[in-house]
Amino acid sequence: MEYDKNKHLEFIQNVVTRMNSNSFQIKAWTISIVTGLFAIYAATNNPLFISICLLPVLLFWILDSYYLVQERKFRGLYDDVAMDIKSETNPYSMNIGNYKKGKYRFLSVCFSVSTILLYLPLIIVIIWTFICVTKTCC
Numbered sequence: 001m002e003y004d005k006n007k008h009l010e011f012i013q014n015v016v017t018r019m020n021s022n023s024f025q026i027k028a029w030t031i032s033i034v035t036g037l038f039a040i041y042a043a044t045n046n047p048l049f050i051s052i053c054l055l056p057v058l059l060f061w062i063l064d065s066y067y068l069v070q071e072r073k074f075r076g077l078y079d080d081v082a083m084d085i086k087s088e089t090n091p092y093s094m095n096i097g098n099y100k101k102g103k104y105r106f107l108s109v110c111f112s113v114s115t116i117l118l119y120l121p122l123i124i125v126i127i128w129t130f131i132c133v134t135k136t137c138c
Contacts (some may be wrong), residue, residue, distance in 0.1 A: 003092070003117040005082075007092075008081055008091065009082060011094065012077055015074045016071055016075055019059065019068070019070050019074065020071055027064065030119075033053075033056045036055070036076060037049065037050070038129075053122075053126045054126055057122050058123075060080060060119075061119040065109045068109045068112070068115065069104065070096070072099070073104050074094075077096055077099065087114060
């Protein structure tokens with residue numbers, strides 16, 4: 001079987017697209033769940049529902065970061081294959097084990113602009129709302 005670099009790049013791009021789609025869906029679920037819990041609070045006046053919002057936000061932040069790390073690793077593989085690095089020795093390789101440092105680290109992604117701009121404001125709004133509701137000072 002002859003190595004087809006374009007087919008290899010297509011395989012990698014399909015994985016990147018899936019990871020990006022998963023990340024987008026996680027963000028949508030986060031907003032939906034927080035909105036739903038705030039709506040339940042509005043109906044019941046029970047501040048417990050506001051505090052519960054923190055759990056899904058934190059869990060989805062971690063899960064979203066995981067998918068973004070995987071996406072970055074496959075983008076690194078894509079770049080290497082496109083520049084003919086490592087592709088000649090192992091055709092059609094989907095191994096991302098070499099991408100561990102720098103921008104491929106979990107904490108690097110967890111605190112990147114794309115995640116911080118969604119999850120940190122959500123956490124601030126949840127905490128601020130909880131404080132205002134329990135102290136009735138706002």
